[in-house]
Amino acid sequence: MTEQPFPSPPGRDPGQSVASFLEGFAAWLAGDARPAIAAQADRLRAVPAGPRGGEELALVLRHLETLVLELDALARAIAAEPRTSDGLGLEPLLSAAADRCGETRELMSRARRLLDGPGRPAAAPEGCGSRPE
Numbered sequence: 577m578t579e580q581p582f583p584s585p586p587g588r589d590p591g592q593s594v595a596s597f598l599e600g601f602a603a604w605l606a607g608d609a610r611p612a613i614a615a616q617a618d619r620l621r622a623v624p625a626g627p628r629g630g631e632e633l634a635l636v637l638r639h640l641e642t643l644v645l646e647l648d649a650l651a652r653a654i655a656a657e658p659r660t661s662d663g664l665g666l667e668p669l670l671s672a673a674a675d676r677c678g679e680t681r682e683l684m685s686r687a688r689r690l691l692d693g694p695g696r697p698a699a700a701p702e703g704c705g706s707r708p709e
Contacts, residue, residue: 598666601673602650602655613644616684617640617644620633632690654669
């Protein structure tokens, strides 16, 4: 199965404010991440029910659907957070962004393995990078 790798989130540039980074991260969520996750979920829904990892497939699909809701909530929280020059109050959002990124990559890799089926070499795990500083 040929598909694009999961898009990488933006990195944080040296000297970039937390608020500016989070605004870019929210744009990435809406523009790249959410559509890629939704497309992967659609591919999973199209797999006929059967012995080919049916339970795991359903579990991964539920997790992807929940993750889309969590990413939407994170994007709304980022948009609603008042911007301060020192970034105070944004650290929890920064941590949540890093957590969701890692969780998303793991689920997308599991979904890809399920879609590829047995007998195909597993794709190399994609790194999410380090937690933005």
